[in-house]
Amino acid sequence: MSLLEQINTSKNIKELSRKELKLLAFEIRERIIDVVSKNGGHLASSLGAVELTLAIHYVFDLPKDTLIWDVGHQSYAHKLITGRNDAFDTLRQYKGISGFSKIKESPYDGFTVGHSSTSISAGLGICHAKYLNKDTSDVISVIGDGSLTAGLAYEGLNQTGDLKRNLIVILNDNDMSISANVGALSSLLSRTFSAKYLQSMRNQFGAFLKSLPKIGNDIYKIAKRSEESFKTFMTPGILFEAFNFDYFGPINGHNLDHLIDILINIKNPKDPILLHVTTVKGKGYAPAEKNPIYFHGVGSFTIDTGKSNKKSNGIPTYTQVFGSQMTKLAKTNEKIVAVTAAMPEGTGLTEFSRQYPDRFLDVGIAEQHAVTFSAGLASKGLRPVIAIYSTFLQRAFDQILHDVCIDAYPVVFAIDRGGIVGEDGPTHHGLFDFSYLRCMPNMTIMAPMDENELARMLVTAIQHDGPIALRYPRGTGPGVEVEENPEPLKIGKAKVINQGDDLLIIAIGNSVIEAVKAKKRLEEKGINATIINARFIKPLDKDLIIEYAIKIKKIITVEEHVLDGGFGSSVLEMLADEGVTGFLLKRIGIKNRFVEHGPQNVLRKDYEIDDTAIVSAALKLYGKTID
Incomplete structure (x- = not known):
């Protein structure tokens, strides 16, 4: 043993x-x-x-x-x-x-x-x-x-x-x-200075010096400074x-x-x-000694060689698409500055940092500083893009609200790892960003359904004259090819993906892909759905959503986010404020709980935000049960 x-x-x-x-x-x-x-x-x-x-x-x-x-x-x-x-x-x-x-x-x-x-x-x-x-x-x-x-x-x-x-x-x-x-x-x-008898002797001697009449405190301060000078010479303390x-x-x-x-x-x-x-x-x-950055957080690998066991499917991750587009856009726009909080590799900015070292700023693990620093950059005409994980951006709530949003500085928040992250668990899932950003005046928020839409949103964000966030998930998307010259989106404009008369599904981000899968399964059960890719959490496309909500009374909203204050809540609030009545609406998202660790696909199923959850919700709206 x-x-x-x-x-x-x-x-x-x-x-x-x-x-x-x-x-x-x-x-x-x-x-x-x-x-x-x-x-x-x-x-x-x-x-x-x-x-x-x-x-x-x-x-x-x-x-x-x-x-x-x-x-x-x-x-x-x-x-x-x-x-x-x-x-x-x-x-x-x-x-x-x-x-x-x-x-x-x-x-x-x-x-x-x-x-x-x-x-x-x-x-x-x-x-x-x-x-x-x-x-x-x-x-x-x-x-x-x-x-x-x-x-x-x-x-x-x-x-x-x-x-x-x-x-x-x-x-x-x-x-x-x-x-x-x-x-x-x-x-x-x-090891010598830390010995108990020396610590005790030093304290006693210090007390003795302080007790000397009139000159005690002065002599103690001189002795203390002498000790500190000696230790500083020998150590970095x-x-x-x-x-x-x-x-x-x-x-x-x-x-x-x-x-x-x-x-x-x-x-x-x-x-x-x-x-x-x-x-x-x-x-x-x-x-790992040779490449500690790679082995800081690593997937499965072969021990003998240290090489990853993961087989690439050839589809770039959202992070890689973002990094590639940032580098490309910076070539023709000298105002673009990339900011990260100790995560250049994790946020896909390594190549950007090589090509534009003066326009790449790694501030260390200092998210609050990153945001206010970026506000300062933006105040002088630059276009800072803060690439940061959703869960870490939470730490800078006040700086976003106070230092960026009040004066509506054009700071771009590239929010990586939005939604369920996986094996790192409740401290790392990015499930709260819609809620904590949506309440902020002057803030625009969007989320792409695929890689090309991410590229278009980045172009949109850099051109937007105000605070704007684009939120994308960890891992790969559906494998959509990115256009050579992505066009910007019109702020607050959604897109109808499919038409159907029985059900309205309004989804945001990678949940749109789950909605498309659910539509195919629902068609087998005789339910035809319209799918709207909302694209924007704030502002919502009021005209489009209201147009379809009046025609189709059974509605489902889908998001990879907590329900409280999230995308579904924003749709409900808007419909109520605009006086739309007579509809049945089911919100699909994470209930008010922390999500544990596990594979992304398993967690999406377990926490009921995948295509099966959409199908089940649709059938319940029609009084049926899933097979």
């Missing part, structure tokens, strides 16, 4: 020798690589955090102590040693375990995560709650260097230093320039010392002995502590 098979709790980890921990780290990496090669997932980040995970579990008393992983995609090793090894083969599978930390999944998961930069704020909240409850157990927040680009992380650091709570923040640094001073001396200094954190590091995040020693030293601190560890993304798997 392997070591890993014998591990179910942190207590089991503490029973191992340090030599056995190193063997366990090897077994964990093999297990992670094996499962992710089949299921896909966040490989590089989890491989890089194996030793850090083991050291934390070895030193701290989890789950009494609380461990919070920022984002959570580096928590696979943590899952394996907390009773989930047997279920690990179901990672990111339908009804299997989550790819992120999830508090409902295990008491060892201190906080449900999925979006970046939340760990320090959440950790401080938990830390202060423990303080009020007279609970002296530790709180450990592990945050990556990428997550430190978000303002939320600094807000958390700022209040932690102000409250002087005993939060332990571990910075897992695998890319930042602040790691340049890593070396034996820096490591030795940090001045930023965190400025937030009133005691800084230690950088430490090699793959040296278990050093990690364990320093974690023992800083356990049960009196003041906030930041431990800076440096790791290698993809550690232990050569292809």
